Amino acid sequence: MTRQELIEQIRTKRTFLCVGLDPDPKKIPACIKQACREELDDDEEYDDSLAIMAFNQAIIDATAPYCVAYKPNLAFYESLGSMGVAAYEETVEYLHEHYPTHFIIADAKRGDIGNTSAMYARTFFEGDTQVDAVTVAPYMGEDSVTPFLGYDGKWVVLLALTSNKGSHDFQLTVDTEGRRLFEKVLLTSQQWASKDNMMYVVGATQGSIFADIRKIVPEHFLLVPGVGAQGGSLQEVCKYGITKDCGLLVNSSRGIIFASSGEDFAEVAAEKARELQQEMDLELSKAGI
Numbered sequence: 001m002t003r004q005e006l007i008e009q010i011r012t013k014r015t016f017l018c019v020g021l022d023p024d025p026k027k028i029p030a031c032i033k034q035a036c037r038e039e040l041d042d043d044e045e046y047d048d049s050l051a052i053m054a055f056n057q058a059i060i061d062a063t064a065p066y067c068v069a070y071k072p073n074l075a076f077y078e079s080l081g082s083m084g085v086a087a088y089e090e091t092v093e094y095l096h097e098h099y100p101t102h103f104i105i106a107d108a109k110r111g112d113i114g115n116t117s118a119m120y121a122r123t124f125f126e127g128d129t130q131v132d133a134v135t136v137a138p139y140m141g142e143d144s145v146t147p148f149l150g151y152d153g154k155w156v157v158l159l160a161l162t163s164n165k166g167s168h169d170f171q172l173t174v175d176t177e178g179r180r181l182f183e184k185v186l187l188t189s190q191q192w193a194s195k196d197n198m199m200y201v202v203g204a205t206q207g208s209i210f211a212d213i214r215k216i217v218p219e220h221f222l223l224v225p226g227v228g229a230q231g232g233s234l235q236e237v238c239k240y241g242i243t244k245d246c247g248l249l250v251n252s253s254r255g256i257i258f259a260s261s262g263e264d265f266a267e268v269a270a271e272k273a274r275e276l277q278q279e280m281d282l283e284l285s286k287a288g289i
Contacts, residue, residue, distance in 0.1 A: 001132045003196045009068045010246045014281040018069035020253025023052045031263045049083035056091045062270035066277035069103035092129040104131040111137035111144045118147040125151040138185050156198050163203025163226030186216045195220045204232020210240030225251045238283040
């Protein structure tokens with residue numbers, strides 16, 4: 001998906017919501033697990049990956065009208081071994097088949113020496129389960145990132161300033177020139193790619209720092225986790241971070257997909273997503289979009 005196509009989806013659907021697909025098996029509603037067990041033949045054994053796929057499909061169907069993107073977090077799939085990876089691949093295939101206009105971000109946080117990164121890029125950007133974007137760690141520098149940038153219509157989502165408490169350990173440290181580490185990431189990485197194929201992860205909990213970020217990357221898209229369960233404010237993010245083209249993909253995971261543990265989990269997820277979509281519609285209007 002190109003930058004302009006993403007912008008058009010945001011304008012048309014009046015939302016910049018990204019739903020994180022982080023299906024923790026311990027939190028998947030019991031009704032889903034029971035239904036999966038009942039569908040098994042006598043000689044088949046239950047596996048949590050079956051519940052993950054059923055859960056994801058229900059969440060996607062419920063929230064698709066209110067979002068423009070989905071972000072499956074690879075850790076929740078890879079932790080279950082080959083069947084978990086298969087559930088991830090089936091989730092991506094389901095999105096391709098039923099919701100082809102939704103932007104798909106593989107939250108994998110990859111990044112290694114060049115030849116290894118090239119294999120990671122092939123994993124996510126080639127074949128039947130290719131996605132639109134992948135999150136990448138910048139710590140190893142340019143040659144660890146550029147292999148992901150050789151695919152037309154594909155994006156790198158570079159970690160810049162994350163939402164977790166530990167982000168302050170390194171990302172806000174100041175060098176001898178008075179520049180914070182995340183600022184150096186933003187400045188340096190612009191030499192590798194443009195606003196058309198690179199966006200940045202900036203946590204919603206960082207508040208007014210968004211104003212500093214926009215001074216360096218005024219037009220790049222920002223993927224913003226941390227709204228909802230982590231306590232980030234959508235209004236504050238928009239106050240400092242929204243652009244004339246929106247320039248934001250705000251992610252919510254637990255606050256949507258695990259809003260209910262009962263049989264109404266999909267309906268409640270849809271309601272939470274709809275509430276965010278309505279708030280986003282208002283913010284888009286305020287920004288003249």
